[in-house]
């Protein structure tokens with residue numbers, strides 16, 4: 790299972806239920822990476838999308854504790870365990886956890902690869918991703934050259950969970 794996230798220099802990811810910044814090539818990377826795949830998200834992240842609508846051309850799985858929650862063109866599940874059960878129907882490499890903070894934290898143990906856009910700026914924020922640079926079982930395995938969008942600098946990084954042999 791994969792996850793995909795954009796973080797600032799403090800691993801912040803959002804503020805007031807919105808992204809911190811929208812970088813066109815990062816949006817393109819997100820779209821191309823998840824297209825045709827399965828995306829897993831929390832109810833708040835779904836509601837942060839335009840019109841609160843699921844992402845097109847992807848299988849959308851939304852986690853909420855609200856048993857009456859209905860959304861067209863999405864599979865709604867009541868817990869992390871139910872999400873993990875539902876995800877057994879799909880190939881592991883086709884699954885992308887797409888946020889927000891609560892879902893990243895709870896789904897991180899199930900993920901093997903993290904696609905992290907690292908933006909070299911500190912924003913005001915209220916939601917964060919765990920700092921993978923400080924986690925022993927995650928390793929940076931690839932990073933692009935520095936990219937720029939106006940005065941913002943960012944890189945596309947890839948982290949992988951280290952397999953431990955007992």
Ligand SMILES: NC(=O)c1ccc[n+]([C@@H]2O[C@H](COP(=O)([O-])OP(=O)(O)OC[C@H]3O[C@@H](n4cnc5c(N)ncnc54)[C@H](OP(=O)(O)O)[C@@H]3O)[C@@H](O)[C@H]2O)c1
Pocket residue numbers: 793794795796801802803804805806807808809830831832833834835837852853854855867868869887888889890891892893895916
């Ligand atoms: N930078 C990025 O790449 C990125 C990506 C995605 C999101 N974000 C940002 O992240 C922020 C949202 O993060 P968030 O943590 O506040 O919200 P979230 O994770 O998107 O959604 C939280 C909601 O998910 C449901 N949920 C979570 N754990 C659950 C569980 N174990 N069982 C049942 N339901 C569960 C609950 O819905 P109910 O309250 O309905 O029960 C909860 O309120 C926004 O600012 C968004 O823009 C950033």
